[in-house]
Amino acid sequence: MKNMQKIFKGKIFIITLVILLICPSFTVRAEERVFHKDDDLVIVIDPGHGGTDTGTQGGRIQERFMNLITAQALAARLNMYEGVTVYMTRSDNDTTVSLTDRAKFAESVDADFIFSIHYNACVLHDRFGIETYTSRVAPYNAYGYQFGDLLMRKYSELYGIFPRGVKTRKGLRTDGDYYTIISASIYREIPAVIIEHCFADGEVDAEHTMSDDQFRSYGETDADAIAEFFGLKSSLLGIDYTGYSDLLCYADPSSFNDATYEDRSAPETVSIKVTSVDQFNNTVNIHVEGSDSDGMMLYYALSTDGGWTWENPVPWPGADALTGTYDQGFDLSLSFESGDRPNIVIKGYNRYDGYTKSNQITFIDRFNSNEIPLYREG
Numbered sequence: 098m099k100n101m102q103k104i105f106k107g108k109i110f111i112i113t114l115v116i117l118l119i120c121p122s123f124t125v126r127a128e129e130r131v132f133h134k135d136d137d138l139v140i141v142i143d144p145g146h147g148g149t150d151t152g153t154q155g156g157r158i159q160e161r162f163m164n165l166i167t168a169q170a171l172a173a174r175l176n177m178y179e180g181v182t183v184y185m186t187r188s189d190n191d192t193t194v195s196l197t198d199r200a201k202f203a204e205s206v207d208a209d210f211i212f213s214i215h216y217n218a219c220v221l222h223d224r225f226g227i228e229t230y231t232s233r234v235a236p237y238n239a240y241g242y243q244f245g246d247l248l249m250r251k252y253s254e255l256y257g258i259f260p261r262g263v264k265t266r267k268g269l270r271t272d273g274d275y276y277t278i279i280s281a282s283i284y285r286e287i288p289a290v291i292i293e294h295c296f297a298d299g300e301v302d303a304e305h306t307m308s309d310d311q312f313r314s315y316g317e318t319d320a321d322a323i324a325e326f327f328g329l330k331s332s333l334l335g336i337d338y339t340g341y342s343d344l345l346c347y348a349d350p351s352s353f354n355d356a357t358y359e360d361r362s363a364p365e366t367v368s369i370k371v372t373s374v375d376q377f378n379n380t381v382n383i384h385v386e387g388s389d390s391d392g393m394m395l396y397y398a399l400s401t402d403g404g405w406t407w408e409n410p411v412p413w414p415g416a417d418a419l420t421g422t423y424d425q426g427f428d429l430s431l432s433f434e435s436g437d438r439p440n441i442v443i444k445g446y447n448r449y450d451g452y453t454k455s456n457q458i459t460f461i462d463r464f465n466s467n468e469i470p471l472y473r474e475g
């Protein structure tokens with residue numbers, strides 16, 4: 098049900114955009130952005146971690162270093178826009194600043210928004226893509242959703258970094274937020290977003306975390322996204338986003354946005370079946386199906402040895418974390434060597450990395466003759 102609403106809202110947005118593009122003089126406008134700035138816009142950039150808190154150490158350099166490089170480039174470029182004052186919660190790598198102190202600092206400078214800069218990592222080092230976290234609490238949820246959607250579309254277009262969606266995470270003993278930088282900020286009535294730019298520790302995103310120049314480039318993209326979100330302009334850069342903020346995606350400030358729903362349950366079904374076997378070329382064609390009714394299928398991983406080893410996960414066909422849509426099923430063609438006796442299984446993941454394993458296709462015979470090897474679909 099939630100998924101349906103997401104798709105429906107996405108469609109309204111696309112239809113509105115099309116109307117705007119076809120009829121520039123048409124007076125109907127897209128839903129206005131929900132966050133209206135006052136005259137003096139104050140932005141706090143928060144380079145995550147620092148000092149004794151190194152952040153993830155799974156990358157080329159410690160996360161505290163990556164975050165500062167990105168944050169400094171972000172602040173430098175955002176300062177080139179007019180009508181905005183930019184602060185940072187830390188400006189070196191040796192200072193340890195608590196999360197609450199970061200929010201208190203934002204309050205002391207009367208911040209309109211806080212953007213927390215991070216790089217991601219996971220236990221199995223196999224994830225990929227950009228994600229943002231925002232508050233579960235209205236109206237902050239709507240602000241974060243509109244910004245995250247805008248930001249991830251840029252990353253997908255400019256860098257080919259996979260959008261994992263705008264997410265929320267519930268606190269352990271509260272209906273509020275899990276991440277302190279978010280809960281401590283909204284307690285002070287400051288909207289907050291965590292940007293996890295990509296995974297620093299995995300093979301899939303390795304090409305996106307090779308150099309400091311890339312970290313700087315992401316900071317500049319963040320700055321442009323913030324400028325677009327607030328409708329800023331820069332004569333220095335020759336960029337004018339005036340009026341752009343009225344074109345942000347739909348978000349209702351009075352309620353929680355379904356597109357940021359925290360899906361804690363695994364996908365309901367993931368199944369595979371053989372559609373054909375080519376015994377001459379040692380090829381197996383399979384059909385994969387998956388469904389997650391309160392979320393979406395986002396990516397999948399393949400094993401051809403019954404789950405002892407897994408290939409790097411890849412995007413689920415048709416998966417769009419920003420609209421909540423995905424293909425229900427797709428076909429895969431798998432090639433083997435003569436002598437192989439594959440045992441095929443798929444793990445289908447949702448937007449919150451919950452997964453369900455499929456049934457197994459177990460070959461009883463090896464690929465070694467011109468006869469179709471026997472197999473079993475468990």
Ligand SMILES: [Zn+2]
Binds near residue numbers: 160215
């Ligand atoms: Zn971090």
